[in-house]
Amino acid sequence: MDNFIVSARKYRPATFDSVVGQSHITNTLKNAIHNQQLAQAFLFCGPRGVGKTTCARILAKTINCENITENTEACGECNSCRSFQNGNSFSIHELDAASNNSVEDIRSLIDQVRIPPQTGKYKIYIIDEVHMLSQQAFNAFLKTLEEPPSYAIFILATTEKHKILPTILSRCQIFDFNRIQVEDMANHLARIAKNEGISYENDGLHVIAQKADGGLRDALSMFDQIVSFSNKEVTYRAVIDNLNILDYDYYFDLIQHIAKQDAAQALLIFDKVLSNGFDGGHFMAGLSTHLRNLLVAKEPVTLKLLEVGETIRKKYLEQSQQLNNGLLLSALNIANQCEINYRTSKNHRLQVELALLKMCHISTAIQLSASGTSTEVDVKKKLTSNPTPEAKPKSDTTPITNATVAREAAIPQKNEEANPQVSSSTSSIPTARPTPSPTSEEQKLATASKGWGAMPAKKLLPNLNSILEAKADEKEENELVQGSEFVAVSEDEFLAKWNIYADRIKKDHKITLFTIMSANVPRLIGNVIEVDVENMVQMEEMKLGKVDMLNYLRVQLRNYALEIREVMIESTQIRKPYTSQEKYQAMVSKNPALETLRKKFNLGLS
Incomplete structure (x- = not known):
């Protein structure tokens, strides 16, 4: 018990090559050491747990190493390396800016910089969480940071680069650390598990890596926790239970019920999720990710974007082949809209259940949309198949659409321009406009409309949100004259x-x-x-x-x-003022005394 060391400390990288997921930075630092082109100040910035302080220590140790290897790594055996590893080096100093952030602390640091190193070639100062320094401390540090002694090197580390003064940034070489990829993190956890003799499942390690959100230190902490929980057996189920993560199986089962239009089972799955203590917003975020992964799994080219284990990857491939893109895109759109409305809604559960019900009826909406479109085409063909109105029954009273009225009203006007004599002789003859009787296709169309809130079936789209919301743009399109002529216009x-x-x-x-x-x-x-x-x-x-x-x-x-x-028109062009504010500004530009008058009498614009 006394000798136990957490994995984050026990397996902390000691060389550049052992750093996980930051090869773009480690290669640059090794080249700088090899070519003897070291800057006087470095700034390591990035999210927590990605290796900023670790790289700073490796860089400091390598710079002062007496026997640097051919691969530009510290030997680990010379006096400088051993003293650093034992924590009693006189040439490498670490300072925590969170607890030493005053001007006096910086002045004390400046006084120490004036003393040359007793051992080693350089005197190196590692300042962690440098953004915690006060503005006065930053200003006191500026001159020393810009022109330090030839033997002094500063390595600054921070998680919040935006809080550092621009004058400090301009004096440093800045290295931005990336979030560690899920695959790199899972491989590193697998190596540790082998060294410790721990049995594991790749899917479980992938879940830990995803939960860590790019921070290796967080992943190692969760790994130690699960090892203790599962008695050295890191399985997928142990990870799900211990970290209280929504299982992939919930989403795979839910999508199957949505595809079958089984709304009751979909609601029961959500109720089970709530009973297990999960939040509805977290559930919808996971569902959006699941739908995105299914779309990604549709194409072999994008399959590499799935950051999951091999077993889960196969499940995504199998389910994605059973579903069409229209269903997935519409469901993803509904889930995204639910996430937006969830934050402002007072009844969070109702928002999620409403979204699930919409998803379960997407297939019906797509079918009605397809049948509505074909029925509309058939009706139009029958309306225009007989050009003689005398053949139509006189008792019909079906109203004619706006598009038909506009088209037929425009035809006499066109003929009038072509032959004014003929049109003038026939324009005075009144003609009754017969209307066609409702056909079976129209009756089916009306029946389909009743099931969707009396909305015309031709407006049903694969996207269910478009079905539930009547848009002004669709109404505008229906009023336009339609035809089959596409003559080139000069x-x-x-x-x-x-x-x-x-x-x-x-x-x-x-x-x-x-x-x-x-x-x-x-x-x-x-x-x-x-x-x-x-x-x-x-x-x-x-x-x-x-x-x-x-x-x-x-x-x-x-x-x-x-x-x-x-x-x-671009704002650079002169345009006329239209609003009251624009007219007033134009008047003030000609006579500034108007503004003085308005302020004196406290006048407003009508």
């Missing part, structure tokens, strides 16, 4: 129709929209019309009038692929 022909429509809206007293259309010449790029707007007021006005504008241009130019894109 610039002159487009501008001619553009100006005709601008004159029309001017007569309708839509002055703002007319100003937008006439102020700048639009650009026709392929099938996209780019229109310049100067501010958000014009942007909103353009969005309101875009549907009618496209309906006219598509029919007149016989190209139903035309789209309009609003382009905000």
Whole structure:
């Protein structure tokens, strides 16, 4: 019992090659020692437990080693190495800035720096947690750090680089330590387990490495805890039970029930998770990670992104092949939205259960979306298959869609331009507009709509959030004229129709929209019309009038692929003030006395 040493200390690296996961830093330091290009100050920064202080000690020991090996490592046998390992070196000093952060402590350090080393070539000072120094202490340390004696080297270590003064940073060579990869950490734990004669499972070591979140010291502490808990048998189940981690099996079973649309079992699994003491937010975060891993496992190229053990990796491969991308993406979107709403919700359990219920009905939504799309196409074909309205029954009362009205209203206008005499003779004859009777496909469409809150089935998308929320963009798309003509449009022909429509809206007293259309010449790029707007007021006005504008241009130019894109003019260009604030600022720029008057009488803007 008295001789027990925790693994974090017992297996602390003593050479550069034994440092785990920081080869980009250790190689640089070895080259600097080999080429004798050592800086007077180093700054090691990064998260906790990744080897900052360890690398600082190895660097200090190697610099003063009397017999450096060919691999640029300390020999460990000379007087300097032995005195450092025994903790009685007179040339290497460690200072904890958390407890020695005053100006007096730094002044004492500066006085010690003036004394040359008694043994060894350099006098090295390792200052840990350097960000804890006060601002006065930093300022007192500046001059010595910038121009130390030739034999003095400072190695600073910190977990919070942003708290260090820029003047300190500029005087140091900065080395950023990375979080240690899960695979590197698991391999290191496996080597320790073999040395200690401990039986282990790779999946259990991977779970420890993931829980450590890149910190090797945390991983070693958990490893020692589990070894004591399981009597030197580090199994996957022992790790899950001891560290209170949600088992992968929960998520694998849950996804299977979601794919089968078994909402009852999904809710029972979540209830079991809560009964075991886990938080709902933690459960949703794990579910999001699980769905992400399933998407990653879909492709062999991205399979290397799975940081799990070999057994768990095979489970991910098997389950990912059973599910389609639409289901996984929609479920991941729902889980992400639930995590956002979870923080602000008062009923956390309801948020998670609602998300699970949505996921269980994704497959139904996808099927209804597919059937709704095909039914809509069939209905449109039947509506347009008979061009003679006399063949339709007169008793039908089914309403016609906006798109049909806009299309048929635009056709006489087009014929009128082609042959005005014919149109004038026929325009005075009133004609009744018969409507088609509801077909079986329409009845199926209406039946499918009732099950989803009377929402049209054609609006159902694979993404369940889009099904539950009616979007204004979809309504806007349904009002656009649709057709099969895609005739190439010339610039002159487009501008001619553009100006005709601008004159029309001017007569309708839509002055703002007319100003937008006439102020700048639009650009026709392929099938996209780019229109310049100067501010958000014009942007909103353009969005309101875009549907009618496209309906006219598509029919007149016989190209139903035309789209309009609003382009905000850069702020460097001069634009007119529109809001009250902008008008007031423009007036103040001309007469600054207005601002003085407003402040004197405490006036506001209406």
